[in-house]
Amino acid sequence: MRVISANVNGIRATVRRGGLDWLAAQDADVLALQEVRASETQLAKALEGTVFESWHVAHAPAAAAGRAGVAVLSKHPILETAHGLPGFADDGRWIEAVIEMGGRRTMVVSAYVHTGEADTPKQDEKFAFLEAMGGRMAQLIDHDAVVTGDFNICHTTRDLKNWKGNRGKSGFLPKEQKHLTSWFEAGWIDVVRDRAGDVDGPYTWWSWRGKAFDNDSGWRIDYVLDSPSLAARVERHEIGRAASYAERWSDHAAVVVDHTR
Template sequence: MTANVNGIRATVRRGGLDWLVAQDADVLALQEVRASDDQLAKALAGSDFASWQIAHAPSATAGRAGVAVLSRHPIGEIVVGLPGFEDDGRWIEATVDVAGVPVTVVSAYVHTGEAGTPKQDDKFAFLEAMGARMAELIDRDAVVTGDFNICHTTRDLKNWKGNRGKSGFLPEEQKHLTSWFESGWADVVRERAGDVDGPYTWWSWRGKAFDNDSGWRIDYVLDSPSLAARVERFEVGRAAAYSERWSDHAAVVVDHG
């Protein structure tokens, strides 16, 4: 399961931690944790996750970004950051031992970006580094999850016409995803959902975006070929009502056999 929690402490206050526990996942990837190691441990205290193994990469800037992998199985090797982005809290790999089989789980949080600004340059640089690392991981049992802040096609964005030329829907961003899929990474949700609108994973807090399902599909689960062959089902954990939202994102759950 992958979830952008929009701040782990805010998620606890809104009841989101209880929802995450109830999904009974084996591994949970988090983005936008926005906490120190101690703050994350305190947020998880008293929940089932308190006894899980944790790999956490906080941002060097307090209160920003932060990614983590939580696992009920043993975690072996941990890799933090990408070249040039070692302390940004945007990339962590945890190799999880599942019944003696190592599975590399990545939690990634790609920059939001802003077209035509240095923020977008940072996003493109991160995507380049991300692609280079994924090329090294593709022959493993590996899954790259997280908030990529990119809609790959018009199927992934309700108001795509109004967002042309904006970060998150730039052709230059989409080319990165296309290259990953062409190299063998499987976009699990799209392959299972088919050629349909959505399912979206992010909606603005403002206006009627959530009620009208005017969303963006920016949260992904990408499987290496060996794992993709074992996918059984997926689910997007969209809240039943606006009042039940605990993040502006919905979690994505994938079961493998």
């Protein structure tokens, strides 16, 4: 089972930049997308004429048009869906899909955590979302489940190239990092860190501006977290970093994880 998590930075922009072609070439079983920024109709139109047109789709658009939005696209049947978290029902930041493949049922979650802004109401909202997210994850951990997405948090200094310059800023706050730590202590496996080991990166987001991408001055904020039963089936992972700045179709790189069936 190949799962790909990707912040598409707007599905319609991704189509224009060739991102759907790249995703189609990866031969995934499941795509978990963030920042879709589209209505149901707009998403369907974006998928027209692609391999994904015939796939099963679970989509949670945000109530505010052109904002956020998450989706799960599956080559295999989606048996159940649910969206939203307590207090965040219509934010387009959380969607669950139970997928059946080869006689197994796997819960796939696509999450898009707020960017936040330290010492502002935006940060308070981010913390509230993280609390709600942790509560739901506690209910899922004993199942075959994978929680993917753009969490907008670097867990340690290994996950942020310029960590010294970002101390005290949202995305690298100790209070944010504690949420990730609590999930890992509860048994969720950060697949990329588990497989890559104690190394810098691999980063998944780089600013469009300046030489951040060329210098690999990035942030690792996109995650694939497996429940223990699913993590035992991980075979390999890959970060879909573009070969050059000109070939980027998002400011994020996709995270690819293969599991045995």
